[in-house]
Amino acid sequence: MERSIETQVSQAVDAWLRWLPRWEPATHRGRVAPCRRCFGSPVLSAAGLGADVPHGVQHGLSTRIKTIVDHAVADYTAQNLPMLQAELDQQAARNRARSYRPAEGLDPEFEGLPLDPDPVPGAPFLFTISGMADEVDAGLPDLPPLSAEAKAALRQEVGLADDYANLVGREVCAILLHHRLRIQSAVSQYVEPQIAAMLEELTRSLDAPFAAPADPPGDADPDPSGGAKPGP
Template sequence: MERSLETSVSQAVDAWLRWLPRWHPAAHRGRTRICRRCIGSPILRAAGLVDDVPHQVQHGLATRMKALVDHAVAEYTERNLPVLRAELRAADLREAQRSYRPGEGLDPEFDGLQLDPDPDPEQPYLFTLAELGESQARTVPPPPPLSDDAKEALRTEIALADQCANETGRRICELLVGHRLAIHDAVERYVEPQVTALLDDLALELDSPSSPW
């Protein structure tokens, strides 16, 4: 397990490093919602990606590490937590009945981000991707109620799954420390020059006589 996790973290970091040269600063209107996956993330602290790093750069690595945690918890659940396993399988079957799942199959750099831009009163949407997904969710029947004993067993198994997630996350943080230098060098090479150029362009616009500011 330990060797497998160490290998998986190395492979995930390598995949992020291969993606990083393709990153470019977003030119569209920004979004104001906080990403709960990245804000205060111990994984990002362990990787050294906390200060002055664009969010999508952070998000791509955080999401890859979350996938490793999810995989470890899924394997643990499959082996040891029968009640939770049955609930998750039933949830997967209900989810499969939805014909439209907008958040499924996204690249790690976009997985977990809000699906639609923030609303603009001057440019209203006819519909949003999130609304379409929610309308499909409402057509799926709710699960049957659980007995009191099943609820108690489920609570116990959820606590065990959370413990597995926390232990896996802590070990991933320890392993990421060994990749800090490669991560720092890649950010310095591919990200910082683009951010600097963006700030220089902004400064030129602000100094321009035609600037409204």
């Protein structure tokens, strides 16, 4: 029996809650560009994960919820949109022909993130993962061209798929509202203490960045002459 959207969302939140205690703040250099999946996401807004929550925490939940929407749209497409389904089948066959697929099989916490770190000015990479994947794609044949009529029909079916995705997305957001309390409770328990500890450590280092350890009482330097000072 197909699970309901409500059941799937509940299970996705459960899986995210099981993962959250393993989350740790990233120590590498942050990215300049915002995540297109998470920035301004209505899913995260419904879940109560605002901009003050680290992106890694947000991404693990938004990816799990996106998978639910994607599966619902895929089922709808297979049943109602034959031309779009045929295009997707051809694209899937083309993808399976690739010998190198670095973006597949990732955990939800890493799915959809850039494959390579941001470049450092003046220090170019010898190679990149995305570059190697592009080289493999370049050797695959292109999909067969479509006629003008087929393109128009395909655009119409894509619009219907988008409308259905928006419908499922609104349903998912309404369901997430019922999970906000336990999501926010978990953030308070596992995320906020780690952020507070980082801020405290940063505050200490900013208050006295070059401070030397204080001498213990009674260890003042003796008189350089080594003896009593002469009287007047």
